[in-house]
Amino acid sequence: MNSKQYTMITGASSGLGKAFAIECASRGMHIILIALPGSNTVSLGQSIALQYGVDVQVFEFDLTDRDALHRHLAHITGHYNVSFLINNAGMGGTSHMAETTVEKIDQIIQLNVRGTVLVTRLLIPHLLKNEKSYIMNISSMAAFTPIAFKTVYPASKAFISSFSLGLKEEFSGTGLSVSVVYPGPMMTNSHTSRRIIGQGFKGKMGLLSATAIARLAMRKTLAGQPTIIPGFMNRVNHLLMSVLPVEWKSRIVSREVKKEIQYA
Incomplete structure (x- = not known):
């Protein structure tokens, strides 16, 4: 096995995943990038390796393909010492539940x-072989509120939040530290940019760049902080929303989110 320590990043081809790849490389960390086939991640990896002088390994496969996932992770754990896992891959969308395909929901x-x-389960035994290792799971501010017209996405991110905090407690006292990050709005592509701009001032509250979020999340994860909400306005928003009854905050947020349907 390669004696170097690696950070493995899922969903690494663009947006926040790409920002994490660059942030890790700038810290001198060797990285393993996981992304969908045809996502130009090989070119990204070559560019990062050349610029920062770190080793970059790229694996392109679909994480929803169970056989491919097991096969590639068996190869990775058999050849590379992964000491840091960043679970960034994820997807969502805005639409009426009755008009959302079963295939999209399942995906x-x-x-x-x-x-x-x-x-996470497949990497944990290998992470624990290191004296110090880390898991960073990417949730969302959406995890704190049930949201109409998104429904499945915030529920999935609430799962990630609960899952991460449970892991944090389970592995307390070991060398494995678990953190969960709750990003707010990010202009990661043209679609999300149109959606955020379309919401006006409210949509831009808490807006941070992927680079700023990656930098903050890395610093606080390495410091062992279990929950990370990037951005002052997002922390204020979370505090204010936490005192409202769930029906109220769901209604308030859902009313704003409904405006996104025209951009879906």
């Missing part, structure tokens, strides 16, 4: 929930 669940859990 969100398979990627956000099953994919995250299986990757």
